[in-house]
Amino acid sequence: xxxxxxxxxxxxxxxxxxxxxxxxxxxxxxxxxxxxxxxxxxxxxxxxxxxxxxxxxxxxxxxxxxxxxxxxxxxxxxxxxxxxxxxxxxxxxxxxxxxxxxxxxxxxxxxxxxxxxxxxxxxxxxxxxxxxxxxxxxxxxxxxxxxxxxxxxxxxxxxxxxxxxxxxxxxxxxxxxxxxxxxxxxxxxxxxxxxxxxxxxxxxxxxxxxxxxxxxxxxxxxxxxxxxxxxxxxxxxxxxxxxxxxxxxxxxxxxxxxxxxxxxxxxxxxxxxxxxxxxxxxxxxxxxxxxxxxxxxxxxxxxxxxxxxxxxxxxxxxxxxxxxxxxxxxxxxxxxxxxxxxxxxxxxxxxxxxxxxxxxxxxxxxxxxxxxxxxxxxxxxxxxxxxxxxxxxxxxxxxxxxxxxxxxxxxxxxxxxxxxxxxxxxxxxxxxxx
Amino acid sequence: xxxxxxxxxxxxxxxxxxxxxxxxxxxxxxxxxxxxxxxxxxxxxxxxxxxxxxxxxxxxxxxxxxxxxxxxxxxxxxxxxxxxxxxxxxxxxxxxxxxxxxxxxxxxxxxxxxxxxxxxxxxxxxxxxxxxxxxxxxxxxxxxxxxxxxxxxxxxxxxxxxxxxxxxxxxxxxxxxxxxxxxxxxxxxxxxxxxxxxxxxxxxxxxxxxxxxxxxxxxxxxxxxxxxxxxxxxxxxxxxxxxxxxxxxxxxxxxxxxxxxxxxxxxxxxxxxxxxxxxxxxxxxxxxxxxxxxxxxxxxxxxxxxxxxxxxxxxxxxxxxxxxxxxxxxxxxxxxxxxxxxxxxxxxxxxxxxxxxxxxxxxxxxxxxxxxxxxxxxxxxxxxxxxxxxxxxxxxxxxxxxxxxxxxxxxxxxxxxxxxxxxxxxxxxxxxxx
Numbered sequence: 001x002x003x004x005x006x007x008x009x010x011x012x013x014x015x016x017x018x019x020x021x022x023x024x025x026x027x028x029x030x031x032x033x034x035x036x037x038x039x040x041x042x043x044x045x046x047x048x049x050x051x052x053x054x055x056x057x058x059x060x061x062x063x064x065x066x067x068x069x070x071x072x073x074x075x076x077x078x079x080x081x082x083x084x085x086x087x088x089x090x091x092x093x094x095x096x097x098x099x100x101x102x103x104x105x106x107x108x109x110x111x112x113x114x115x116x117x118x119x120x121x122x123x124x125x126x127x128x129x130x131x132x133x134x135x136x137x138x139x140x141x142x143x144x145x146x147x148x149x150x151x152x153x154x155x156x157x158x159x160x161x162x163x164x165x166x167x168x169x170x171x172x173x174x175x176x177x178x179x180x181x182x183x184x185x186x187x188x189x190x191x192x193x194x195x196x197x198x199x200x201x202x203x204x205x206x207x208x209x210x211x212x213x214x215x216x217x218x219x220x221x222x223x224x225x226x227x228x229x230x231x232x233x234x235x236x237x238x239x240x241x242x243x244x245x246x247x248x249x250x251x252x253x254x255x256x257x258x259x260x261x262x263x264x265x266x267x268x269x270x271x272x273x274x275x276x277x278x279x280x281x282x283x284x285x286x287x288x289x290x291x292x293x294x295x296x297x298x299x300x301x302x303x304x305x306x307x308x309x310x311x312x313x314x315x316x317x318x319x320x321x322x323x324x325x326x327x328x329x330x331x332x333x334x335x336x337x338x339x340x341x342x343x344x345x346x347x348x349x350x351x352x353x354x355x356x357x358x359x360x361x362x363x364x365x366x367x368x369x370x371x372x373x374x375x376x377x378x379x380x381x382x383x384x385x386x387x388x389x390x391x392x393x394x395x396x397x398x399x400x401x402x403x404x405x406x407x408x409x410x411x412x413x414x415x416x417x418x419x420x421x422x423x424x425x426x427x428x429x430x431x432x433x434x
Numbered sequence: 435x436x437x438x439x440x441x442x443x444x445x446x447x448x449x450x451x452x453x454x455x456x457x458x459x460x461x462x463x464x465x466x467x468x469x470x471x472x473x474x475x476x477x478x479x480x481x482x483x484x485x486x487x488x489x490x491x492x493x494x495x496x497x498x499x500x501x502x503x504x505x506x507x508x509x510x511x512x513x514x515x516x517x518x519x520x521x522x523x524x525x526x527x528x529x530x531x532x533x534x535x536x537x538x539x540x541x542x543x544x545x546x547x548x549x550x551x552x553x554x555x556x557x558x559x560x561x562x563x564x565x566x567x568x569x570x571x572x573x574x575x576x577x578x579x580x581x582x583x584x585x586x587x588x589x590x591x592x593x594x595x596x597x598x599x600x601x602x603x604x605x606x607x608x609x610x611x612x613x614x615x616x617x618x619x620x621x622x623x624x625x626x627x628x629x630x631x632x633x634x635x636x637x638x639x640x641x642x643x644x645x646x647x648x649x650x651x652x653x654x655x656x657x658x659x660x661x662x663x664x665x666x667x668x669x670x671x672x673x674x675x676x677x678x679x680x681x682x683x684x685x686x687x688x689x690x691x692x693x694x695x696x697x698x699x700x701x702x703x704x705x706x707x708x709x710x711x712x713x714x715x716x717x718x719x720x721x722x723x724x725x726x727x728x729x730x731x732x733x734x735x736x737x738x739x740x741x742x743x744x745x746x747x748x749x750x751x752x753x754x755x756x757x758x759x760x761x762x763x764x765x766x767x768x769x770x771x772x773x774x775x776x777x778x779x780x781x782x783x784x785x786x787x788x789x790x791x792x793x794x795x796x797x798x799x800x801x802x803x804x805x806x807x808x809x810x811x812x813x814x815x816x817x818x819x820x821x822x823x824x825x826x827x828x829x830x831x832x833x834x835x836x837x838x839x840x841x842x843x844x845x846x847x848x849x850x851x852x853x854x855x856x857x858x859x860x861x862x863x864x865x866x867x868x
Binding site: 032141290309310315324 | 564585650725726758
């Protein structure tokens with residue numbers, strides 16, 4: 001049977017992984033589909049230096065992406081160059097020519113996924129994006145198809161493998177953040193400029209896409225309160241363990257009576273929850289639905305081959321649709337404007353909180369902190385101090401009962417004039433409902 | 435836009451849950467699809483005593499399933515009566531009339547899924563079966579779409595919630611199997627005749643379906659070596675914990691150099707693996723792919739609403755296809771007959787094993803058991819005995835290094851003539867690769 005023809009733009013890590021799978025797994029793909037997928041063209045700025053698997057034959061090779069998009073035989077354009085400028089041009093040009101698109105571009109989709117989907121619907125083509133979030137976890141297929149009949153109330157994610165690796169290393173080895181980051185950079189697990197990862201921006205883009213899919217609203221990164229992991233110290237794991245918790249960079253989208261709370265921030269989670277067993281460079285997504293209760297999905301967050309599986313699986317689905325005729329589409333970024341999922345400010349969050357202080361010790365500190373908390377009607381749950389700490393730089397923890405983020409912030413503001421702090425207090429929510 | 439019309443046959447637990455979701459979540463379903471789903475007919479032996487949600491209007495109510503299947507307005511027939519006789523008639527009649535079918539029937543699909551799919555393909559309709567395995571986990575969507583581009587090498591499952599609940603209770607409370615089973619029966623968590631659950635037959639049907647989907651081969655229940663959990667005692671968890679393992683009823687489909695090994699049996703799994711955090715009446719599936727590495731899926735195994743979500747999600751997918759025109763189909767039970775996934779006998783399994791003995795103690799027992807193992811070239815890893823046991827009924831454990839199931843069985847046969855056993859030895863594989 002006639003193949004469906006692909007044009008692959010971008011031959012970096014994910015592009016090469018995708019070509020490997022298309023070459024090595026071609027027989028099984030053709031058997032599953034009933035027809036083959038054929039790589040008709042590849043494009044890269046350095047295409048002449050790229051190794052194209054021999055089994056793919058001789059696809060057209062070009063450094064000009066327009067030749068791929070304009071190629072009359074090509075049915076699906078695969079955008080794997082990343083970034084938001086040229087990638088957007090590639091996708092918009094392909095859509096304008098009535099070609100379906102498969103992309104792994106989380107940043108672009110988080111920024112303007114809704115607009116791209118509107119164009120895709122107008123052109124009656126498909127825009128597939130499984131690889132854009134948590135590469136190895138088929139969470140798009142789950143939200144789009146597997147549990148589409150449910151009404152989702154909460155989504156938790158561990159969506160940045162670098163942060164999860166760093167936090168796990170701090171936890172297991174007691175090493176400092178700076179030291180673990182330096183090692184991860186030396187080993188190539190973290191970028192030279194680590195900000196996108198450790199400041200939570202990468203995770204924020206992914207949460208924007210997942211929460212749009214889960215709630216059918218347009219969610220943009222600026223809707224999401226974001227805090228990174230730079231301040232997490234080994235001592236925080238010591239205290240978290242005393243509380244039978246651990247610490248992860250948790251992405252949360254939770255429907256509350258007031259609206260949709262969105263955040264990316266380091267949080268304490270109970271050791272007994274399955275989310276706590278996500279260690280190292282893995283990703284996970286936990287979904288709570290009104291009908292389906294809790295489901296949990298776990299896998300590699302990145303990597304040439306895991307992300308390549310997502311791209312190839314999307315290609316198979318899109319190719320099947322090209323053969324069967326395109327369905328009517330509804331944008332996954334705006335399918336259910338029932339008005340029930342309106343983003344609200346993080347100050348409306350309500351949770352138990354972990355407050356960690358570092359002080360130069362002297363009598364009366366607890367009394368002054370307790371007074372600041374009491375002034376905001378916050379109830380103290382426990383005061384914890386690990387033994388053998390240095391009185392000149394004494395870390396200790398106060399946990400407080402369920403309070404609003406607004407009152408926690410007000411209490412922290414009251415504490416600002418106190419002169420015994422070595423560094424500003426660190427506040428983290430405790431996700432007890434997991 | 436015109437609705438897609440449904441006929442629901444069977445209004446038990448899952449049928450009622452499905453109607454609840456179709457009624458309560460109708461707005462969101464219509465927004466996601468672009469058109470509504472309408473329940474046009476319901477059928478049950480006791481239809482007059484069933485409560486139909488008012489929001490569904492007045493569907494035709496009948497005790498005769500043929501009226502549903504023959505109804506000219508109905509596009510999709512939902513088979514939720516279970517069993518393998520009438521259910522098969524319902525499905526075959528619907529398919530013969532060119533109607534798509536959504537079913538939750540694991541037993542029927544395990545038995546004759548390949549035949550039903552052949553009929554569905556010939557009639558150019560869809561046969562959707564997400565609810566047939568691990569109701570709350572969208573594992574069909576994952577295997578069919580999410581990771582369809584991967585080449586799966588191993589699938590592990592915890593697929594029977596009743597067994598997992600019983601094992602977890604034995605582990606946490608130290609109660610006997612018989613006592614926990616009786617309590618579960620009294621509470622309605624286990625059937626009066628518990629055999630399908632505790633002897634592994636239910637899990638076997640589910641593994642037959644999942645491994646067919648994962649490997650594209652026709653796998654039938656009789657291909658699968660099956661052992662239940664009746665012999666697992668609190669003491670086994672004591673020894674498993676000494677070894678930093680726990681015990682679960684593990685469903686395994688693993689590609690080996692010789693072929694595909696299929697089993698449902700109690701197994702030791704490391705406490706550190708995420709599979710070990712599956713407690714109580716939950717299900718989980720772990721998939722290892724050549725390219726995508728490990729992914730893991732977790733959720734409710736059953737229940738009216740979790741399984742209802744699977745049915746409704748299937749209905750949405752099938753309805754979308756009815757609107758867009760059916761694609762060419764390839765049977766998921768036989769999409770990839772590459773000859774590489776041939777089932778092989780369990781005697782070819784290779785693993786470390788846990789051997790638990792109960793003996794009337796006397797000198798020389800270890801020597802005799804060790805001689806039987808040595809005669810089959812099996813190396814002992816450890817001999818474990820918890821303190822304070824009764825010498826008249828002394829349980830102890832020998833763990834052995836990686837061996838073939840055939841040699842383990844031969845060694846156990848050699849032990850048969852020994853006269854100090856209170857009960858036959860219990861052998862379980864240790865899944866160390868998880």
